[in-house]
């Protein structure tokens with residue numbers, strides 16, 4: 828599996844705190860030539876939760892949306908899964924130049 832590009836997903840609380848990484852979206856080509864993309868986890872204290880079919884809205888989970896939580900400010904961003912990946916693709920296409928593998932930060936605090 829080789830990573831060809833990555834987009835850092837960060838929060839800055841619209842410039843009010845320093846850049847804090849929530850996750851990285853990485854994409855590339857797998858061993859069989861298939862394209863992949865996924866979001867990395869930062870370990871024990873996840874800063875994002877994927878949509879899950881088994882989620883109960885009462886426990887804070889969501890069936891359709893990604894949830895992103897900033898450890899530095901109270902900001903919690905929910906984005907519908909389809910909208911999220913459409914947005915990621917648009918960000919990629921707007922910013923990807925030949926040979927540039929690390930794309931500009933996607934600042935969640937500017938989305939909400």
Ligand SMILES: [Zn+2]
Nearest residue numbers: 838840897900
């Ligand atoms: Zn924040």
